[in-house]
Amino acid sequence: MTAPLTFSTEVAAARAEGRAIVALESTIITHGMPYPQNLEMAQGVEQVIRDAGAVPATIAVMDGRIHVGLEQDELLALSRCPDALKVSRADMAVALSRGAVGATTVAATMIAAHLAGIAVFATGGIGGVHRGAELSFDVSADLQELAQTPVTVVAAGAKAILDIPKTLEVLETLGVPVIAYGQDEMPAFWSRESGLSAPLRADSPGEIAQAHRMRAALGLPGGQLVANPVPKDAEIPRAEMLPHIERALRDAERDGIAAKAVTPFLLKRIFELTEGASLACNIALVRGNADLAARIAKSLHD
Numbered sequence: 001m002t003a004p005l006t007f008s009t010e011v012a013a014a015r016a017e018g019r020a021i022v023a024l025e026s027t028i029i030t031h032g033m034p035y036p037q038n039l040e041m042a043q044g045v046e047q048v049i050r051d052a053g054a055v056p057a058t059i060a061v062m063d064g065r066i067h068v069g070l071e072q073d074e075l076l077a078l079s080r081c082p083d084a085l086k087v088s089r090a091d092m093a094v095a096l097s098r099g100a101v102g103a104t105t106v107a108a109t110m111i112a113a114h115l116a117g118i119a120v121f122a123t124g125g126i127g128g129v130h131r132g133a134e135l136s137f138d139v140s141a142d143l144q145e146l147a148q149t150p151v152t153v154v155a156a157g158a159k160a161i162l163d164i165p166k167t168l169e170v171l172e173t174l175g176v177p178v179i180a181y182g183q184d185e186m187p188a189f190w191s192r193e194s195g196l197s198a199p200l201r202a203d204s205p206g207e208i209a210q211a212h213r214m215r216a217a218l219g220l221p222g223g224q225l226v227a228n229p230v231p232k233d234a235e236i237p238r239a240e241m242l243p244h245i246e247r248a249l250r251d252a253e254r255d256g257i258a259a260k261a262v263t264p265f266l267l268k269r270i271f272e273l274t275e276g277a278s279l280a281c282n283i284a285l286v287r288g289n290a291d292l293a294a295r296i297a298k299s300l301h302d
């Protein structure tokens with residue numbers, strides 16, 4: 001038995017022509033944003049990658065197959081599917097065996113990208129160590145995936161709904177390079193600043209591509225996390241976000257939200273609390289990440 005991969009028409013053509021491809025996750029579509037903004041975001045981000053000269057491959061699980069690249073009707077159906085499963089590493093085989101509709105997290109998208117020979121992946125923010133993890137043990141499978149699957153992931157850092165210092169500590173323990181793009185400070189998703197310096201820094205796509213190749217040459221497993229700050233004109237300053245984050249965290253505790261439901265709950269609550277401002281910022285930062293990822297993928301190809 002081999003991995004059940006289905007390529008979209010566009011991705012199949014890109015593979016045949018040997019073009020640079022960038023993977024995109026789908027949990028952000030089903031569990032990260034409301035319809036129809038999620039659909040517009042997904043279509044817009046794909047276009048950013050095409051405009052930068054690479055080919056987008058949005059990844060999801062459907063009909064017992066891992067879809068690498070979605071046709072327009074598939075993307076539309078997914079964006080309106082209220083009961084899509086959130087599929088991470090642990091869920092992947094069962095979701096496929098059952099023929100369920102599943103949206104892939106960062107971890108699951110990395111697995112699929114690697115199976116499809118795609119080295120670069122763009123998202124908004126990765127999962128990490130949750131606040132209070134010393135009691136809940138809630139640490140995203142995304143971190144372990146970065147330690148073992150050789151894909152370079154471009155994100156806007158980890159958001160302050162997480163415990164960013166603990167997330168950086170775990171990534172260091174796991175041997176994952178965390179590379180801030182164009183600044184010394186670790187970005188914090190909606191904000192360019194986190195108050196923490198990033199472990200590593202790069203200033204060009206070529207440097208990141210070269211480090212990706214070097215890890216492979218050294219025989220080191222795992223990928224890289226590129227932390228790309230949100231564009232200046234779309235940023236929400238940290239001081240403005242913090243009260244909303246605190247409030248969302250209190251609401252999650254009050255409602256007894258746990259496990260896989262935590263991240264989607266917090267994102268939705270913060271969207272409500274900021275009256276949509278967090279969403280506009282989220283969309284802008286994903287677009288920025290897609291553009292950088294396309295340039296890294298093209299550089300890897302040269």
Ligand code: PSU
Nearest residue numbers: 027028032105106125127140141260263
């Ligand atoms: N962070 C975001 N937006 C998201 C997610 C994280 O800013 O949509 C999604 C990603 O798919 C990520 C997943 O892989 O949530 C992490 O979930 P968990 O914490 O349950 O591992």
Ligand code: MN
Nearest residue numbers: 138139140259
């Ligand atoms: Mn979790």
